[in-house]
Amino acid sequence: MEKTGLIFFPAFDWAISPTHPEREERLLYTRDQIFEEGVMDLPQIKEFAPRLATLHDIARTHFCVPRVQSQVTEAHLIAAGSTLQMGDSLISKEIKNGFALVRPPGHHAMRVVHGNRGFCSINNEAILVEYLRRRHGIKKVAIVDSDAHHGDGTQDIFYHDPDVLFISFHQDGRTIFPGTGFTHELGGPGAYAKTLNVPLPPGTSDETFLYVVDNLILPVLNDFKPDIIINSAGQDNHYTDPLGSMRFTARAYADFTSKLKPHLAVLEGGYAIESALPYVNLAIILALAGEDYSYVMEPDYWPGRFQESQDRLAQVKKMVDKLLETWENRDKADIQKIFGTGKYYQKKKFIYYDTDYIEEEQFEKVRVCPDCPGYIIIESRGDRGYKQPVRIFAVSVPFQACNACQNEAYEIYDEAKNKKDFDYIYMQDKSTDTCISFDKKKGQEWVTEG
Amino acid sequence: MYIGIDVGGTCTDAVLLDNGLVRATAKVPTGSNDILTSLLNALDQIMKGVPAELIDRVVFSTTLITNFIVERKYDPVGLILIPGPGLSHVHYRYKTDTYIISGAIDYRGREIMPLRFDEIENAVVDLLNKDYKKVAVVGKFSVRNNKHEIEVAEVLKKYCPECHVEMGHQVSGRLSFPRRVVSTMLTCATRDKYSYFMDSVKEAMARRGITGSVFILKADGGTMPLGKETCVPIETIFSGPAASTLGVQALIPPGETSVVVDIGGTTTDLALILSGQPLLAARGATVYDQLTQVRALAVKSVPVGGDSIVERVGKEIVVYSERLGAPFCLGGPMPTPTDALRVLGLTSVGNEDKAREAMESLGKPLGMSCYDVANHITNLVIDIIIKEIDAMFLQWEQEPAYRVWEVLQKRKERPRIVVGVGGGAAGFITKIAAKIGCYPVIPPYAPVANAIGAAVALPTLQVSLRADTEQGYYTIEEEGFQGQIAKERFTEEDALTLANDWIKKRAKKYGLTMNIEKTEVTRRDVFTMVRNWVTTGRIYDICVQTPRGIMGHIGSRGDF
Ligand SMILES: [Zn+2]
Numbered sequence A: 001m002e003k004t005g006l007i008f009f010p011a012f013d014w015a016i017s018p019t020h021p022e023r024e025e026r027l028l029y030t031r032d033q034i035f036e037e038g039v040m041d042l043p044q045i046k047e048f049a050p051r052l053a054t055l056h057d058i059a060r061t062h063f064c065v066p067r068v069q070s071q072v073t074e075a076h077l078i079a080a081g082s083t084l085q086m087g088d089s090l091i092s093k094e095i096k097n098g099f100a101l102v103r104p105p106g107h108h109a110m111r112v113v114h115g116n117r118g119f120c121s122i123n124n125e126a127i128l129v130e131y132l133r134r135r136h137g138i139k140k141v142a143i144v145d146s147d148a149h150h151g152d153g154t155q156d157i158f159y160h161d162p163d164v165l166f167i168s169f170h171q172d173g174r175t176i177f178p179g180t181g182f183t184h185e186l187g188g189p190g191a192y193a194k195t196l197n198v199p200l201p202p203g204t205s206d207e208t209f210l211y212v213v214d215n216l217i218l219p220v221l222n223d224f225k226p227d228i229i230i231n232s233a234g235q236d237n238h239y240t241d242p243l244g245s246m247r248f249t250a251r252a253y254a255d256f257t258s259k260l261k262p263h264l265a266v267l268e269g270g271y272a273i274e275s276a277l278p279y280v281n282l283a284i285i286l287a288l289a290g291e292d293y294s295y296v297m298e299p300d301y302w303p304g305r306f307q308e309s310q311d312r313l314a315q316v317k318k319m320v321d322k323l324l325e326t327w328e329n330r331d332k333a334d335i336q337k338i339f340g341t342g343k344y345y346q347k348k349k350f351i352y353y354d355t356d357y358i359e360e361e362q363f364e365k366v367r368v369c370p371d372c373p374g375y376i377i378i379e380s381r382g383d384r385g386y387k388q389p390v391r392i393f394a395v396s397v398p399f400q401a402c403n404a405c406q407n408e409a410y411e412i413y414d415e416a417k418n419k420k421d422f423d424y425i426y427m428q429d430k431s432t433d434t435c436i437s438f439d440k441k442k443g444q445e446w447v448t449e450g
Numbered sequence B: 001m002y003i004g005i006d007v008g009g010t011c012t013d014a015v016l017l018d019n020g021l022v023r024a025t026a027k028v029p030t031g032s033n034d035i036l037t038s039l040l041n042a043l044d045q046i047m048k049g050v051p052a053e054l055i056d057r058v059v060f061s062t063t064l065i066t067n068f069i070v071e072r073k074y075d076p077v078g079l080i081l082i083p084g085p086g087l088s089h090v091h092y093r094y095k096t097d098t099y100i101i102s103g104a105i106d107y108r109g110r111e112i113m114p115l116r117f118d119e120i121e122n123a124v125v126d127l128l129n130k131d132y133k134k135v136a137v138v139g140k141f142s143v144r145n146n147k148h149e150i151e152v153a154e155v156l157k158k159y160c161p162e163c164h165v166e167m168g169h170q171v172s173g174r175l176s177f178p179r180r181v182v183s184t185m186l187t188c189a190t191r192d193k194y195s196y197f198m199d200s201v202k203e204a205m206a207r208r209g210i211t212g213s214v215f216i217l218k219a220d221g222g223t224m225p226l227g228k229e230t231c232v233p234i235e236t237i238f239s240g241p242a243a244s245t246l247g248v249q250a251l252i253p254p255g256e257t258s259v260v261v262d263i264g265g266t267t268t269d270l271a272l273i274l275s276g277q278p279l280l281a282a283r284g285a286t287v288y289d290q291l292t293q294v295r296a297l298a299v300k301s302v303p304v305g306g307d308s309i310v311e312r313v314g315k316e317i318v319v320y321s322e323r324l325g326a327p328f329c330l331g332g333p334m335p336t337p338t339d340a341l342r343v344l345g346l347t348s349v350g351n352e353d354k355a356r357e358a359m360e361s362l363g364k365p366l367g368m369s370c371y372d373v374a375n376h377i378t379n380l381v382i383d384i385i386i387k388e389i390d391a392m393f394l395q396w397e398q399e400p401a402y403r404v405w406e407v408l409q410k411r412k413e414r415p416r417i418v419v420g421v422g423g424g425a426a427g428f429i430t431k432i433a434a435k436i437g438c439y440p441v442i443p444p445y446a447p448v449a450n451a452i453g454a455a456v457a458l459p460t461l462q463v464s465l466r467a468d469t470e471q472g473y474y475t476i477e478e479e480g481f482q483g484q485i486a487k488e489r490f491t492e493e494d495a496l497t498l499a500n501d502w503i504k505k506r507a508k509k510y511g512l513t514m515n516i517e518k519t520e521v522t523r524r525d526v527f528t529m530v531r532n533w534v535t536t537g538r539i540y541d542i543c544v545q546t547p548r549g550i551m552g553h554i555g556s557r558g559d560f
């Protein structure tokens, strides 16, 4: 029998703070529900033990400032490691699909990590993707983010990567953290239209949700033909969520899951810990396992409770048409006209860390190269307000790097070590799986290899 | 002096322990309809010349309940289930009349869907019309709020006062509705059989003038005083394997990590002792494909044994899981692993010439000598067992963990010794041990290890308390109890104190005089409830238990 893998790691002894939404209680009622239903005993479910990710697994994806161990707790390593375990089990064909029902979440964590933002420190899905590519030779991955908040961290990490398709639908960024995820954010010059954002108006309910799935997400995936589909399974689009203002139901989440058929789902947000999570998680698990989920229902729901406004639906239909057009014409797009000419494409970013009150100023440069996606150079300054800002310089070489880009990148790294404007210098070479970090003050360099 | 008696399906084994030494052993056949006679026979054999007043304690273990379940020798049990929303109701089809009625409770014990009286009445009347005298009533989340189960049970009692009604929350307080259904059904089915067993034991004690305390072994290796109110009958299922494992624990040096291999006629039971402590199964016991909530030692039954059939299929020799009778060397119809051992001189059971004949019949078409065939067969059996031993350790390492500390303390452990018990053990143990780099041990008294295990077993008490200060109630899993939280500000310390009070209360209820001052906390979860940015309450999930262990090790001349 084809199995659905499940790692349930509720981290009952870990919280950001005792009253923070990311606290011990978050998955307590989900535990109660799935245990009482006997889900772990279903013949098609296989429960796995959580495991720890290595520091190198993190360094392959992030630039943690100053070092990985200063940004992650053991709980983060377990959440990331459990996600990797699901990946391994999928590749070994032990399971047909899997769900890392773990916390803490990760989709707001970007390539550079100065601290925690949006309850996230490291990006579980991104770490998984880089691991699958490095360890298992996976080429093309699609990530579909169904959290109410824009998956800005995942978008940031794969913005210039043509082999990772990132689709996020979420509550309109003008009305919710992190304030991004608009239709014009479509990926960098080397990965145009490989990022797609569907900002939905507050109050959107199931009908529109599933319209987007059927008319945009599924056709695009069908076109892209990824080796693996990952779902960032945030649940704060639920009609009872205290942070979001959307009106999705558990049933619709299950319908979405059975349509999308993700190989791996990873829990993200969702803070209606009593009224939504027990039901949504149960519904998602049953949908993954191909079980009947029609008996799953929130206690306060009745069919027809939410009527979609036809205006809203029409508005979203228009947006979907436009995105679909962009997708279909992606190869005909005039990249130079959109992104300019020059050796590098560069962008200035301001990033706010709402959990840790850090302001980051970032200058990102991508080498525009005809032979590969090009290396990325980042200069970043993290300001905590009460002490000296931390300045870093980082170079990231992609998996698909050409020889010339790789050589250039190392030269740039070596040069940067001599510049006095930076406290820490990093080199992340995904093509050889080598991560180097240099501490200017100590004059010390650390190298890890996978 | 202590007595241990294991009442098995075919044999009743007994031992008398005196000052840490085995003073007498007995093995008598179990009478199918007369347990009393076999009990008396066994007692007479081990108590020769010992005055009954010197017996401080008798502990029983039995597989009788398991056998009743396997052979389906029980009256039919009707089911009334209250599953509410969640998994599809097609999962709740059992081989008996099952009524699914409206009503639902959620994970916090709140009623989210009321019962419907007409549905209850219809179900009850229907069951009575079909002549059911035993009914199990089980609701989803009834362990958080037993109101629905009690209401249905009351209707049943009203219509049929003489009916035996069993409620889910009384049988098992742990989460898992499907397992609770099975556990409640089996409890309902076997309670009178258990009473019969209890009465036979009491009668035997009385007839032999034994006035010491009498206990029964549970599947988790702890004991409880023998009494109607103290034990749910299905807690005794699998106390047979638990007895053997405890026996081995008593027969090997303390602190060892070992594999217990009990090779029988058709099955081999495997158990693990990790650093001196028998491993508990992560989930409830499985009783012949039925998942229950019974806390049990992790015992794995492998379908291979001394009497398994061996056949040649084409160019291959295959060991099957079936038994067709005794080994060839003992007059049976087919070659078996026992014949192989006989040829290799690893056992002295049976006729050697017959054994050779069996091996030759297999080997001739393949051009193999009878010695080669015998070697090959033992290796096949050993490989099957070793594969399962590895799988057991792997499964233990991969048990889920829900807390950071649990993940961090995960360790790898490998056995140092392989302990053989059971009839077929001797021939295989040395070879198994050699293959996995362990020392083989076949302890003295191995054939009555089960009775020794019963004799050294100790009472254990556990209390799992879940207190929800926002809802203002708490539950005690082991007692099916639900009560109000009296205090205004109920702290973690209060919760711990309450749990320890319940340990004392349970000890008193069961007349246990054990040391209950020294309890260990095995779970201590605190969940702060925050609603709209305000802390509204706490959930304490606490488990305390008296230390697990045995009275002492045989031969250590302890004071037991
Ligand atoms: Zn979110």
Ligand SMILES: [Zn+2]
Pocket: A369, A370, A371, A372, A373, A374, A375, A401, A402, A403, A404, A405, A406
């Ligand atoms: Zn290049």
